[in-house]
Amino acid sequence: MSDTVKRHKRNFDDAANAALFIAAFIGIWQLVFTLGIFPQISLPSPTMVAETFAKIISDGTLFWSVGVTLGRLLAAFAVSITLGTLVGFTMIKFKSFGKTLNSFSAGLLAFPSIAWVPFSILLIGFNEFGIMFVVVMSSVFSIMISTYSSIRNIPPIYLDAAKNMGAKGLLLFRHVTIPAATPSLIIGLRQAWSFSWHAVIGAEILMSIVGLGHILSVGREFLDMSQVIASMITIFTIGLLVDRFLLHKLEDKIRAKWGLDNHR
């Protein structure tokens, strides 16, 4: 079998397994519904959720909410990446500053995103910037720490070899430091993305009048469990798609180019 055929077959098998898993999940859900363990208002059937989906898709609510949420997320993530890498580079440049900031990293990384909400409401208010602030604060430290540690963990021999060939300053940074740190930087980026995703939904539930987090919270207020579940499924799907088809693909590509996946 040629490699492409093999790969297609493997992709097909993976997809078949995933479909089977989802079918089983829906089956169990339907069973619990039919047995009447929970009242219908607490746990609607899969069909009822599908109807809600049809409704929020046809009246445009879903696309509008997804658009708003992703817009906020991307804007805040861009700020995070810019700020995080700049501070990360500064930490490398000024060693004792880097060491000090790095010693706080565990606390900064473990800090729950939702805990930024009250601070943000009082500091900035119930507005777009307030939400963005929460998202930025939830992901910027992850970018910052991963920039710092990715660069510090570059094997010294790459830098020695580069300096030996006359690379210094910006040239060294651009042609050696950045590419040498890239595989590890991507991992930090994925982590920061997932922190941002947590944060934007959390912030929207508490602070927003539009967006995915908002329709989730509206569902709760109107005791509309179908809408709650439909929003949750959407949140899950987007999180999965972005990671799987964007960040993970990017990481795989870089790892393959570097020969990092040839361990047997």
Next chain:
Amino acid sequence: MTKLQAKNIIKHFDHNGNSVVALDGVNLNVEEGDFVCIVGPSGCGKSTFLNIVAGLEKPDSGEILLNGKPISDPGPDRTMVFQEGALFPWLKVIDNVEFGLKMAGIPTDERREISRRYLDMMQLTKFADSYTYQLSTGMKQRVAIARALAMDPEILLMDEPFAALDSQTRDLLLVELQLIWERTKKTIIFVTHNISESVILGNKVEVFKNRPSRIKKEIIIDYRRPRLAEDENLQQYYHQILDELKSEVIARTKDEIQ
């Protein structure tokens, strides 16, 4: 003409709070076109010495003169072939070879031409567009040599470049390196712990004393080339160096046990 001069190089290391003397006054003169091999027990400071020549480490005192001028920083006039793992995995073979030329601001066409020439010399033309993980260890070291030569350095520094190779590949490269040396007329300093390697390659072999290190003895090897590993006439040089080294290796082992 003297190409490189090391004057009374002294270097200390901090080891668990104790200051350890790594180099205790190394003096060395390398003439233009010399192939100098430095042998010594492992950990004797010979690689440290080479790093100082390369400018990657600074001596506590003493100086290195290249063509009579003192050097302190790393520079492409003294390119190094490292033991292993110094190629950039994010670059193709040809881009690895071109790296230094690119840093020097040489235009693309010109550096393509230069790097092709050296890849050709190392019989790697077919692998120009491969990534380094696709190469065997021996091929990687040939790329590393091509990369160092492409810079057309004043002096080529080699830090145990064949230590990680299997013996067949090493024997092959030992011959290749002699041919390249004759062809390019490069001045080479080659560090090794392997006596045979030093006898086959060097026209001068510097035996390093165990810590605190300095040069214990210089042995001149005036013998026709290319020299082969199995040449029995080289045995006398081998034994001469071995006699010098034996006591050093014993001293080194004692150091490590204590």
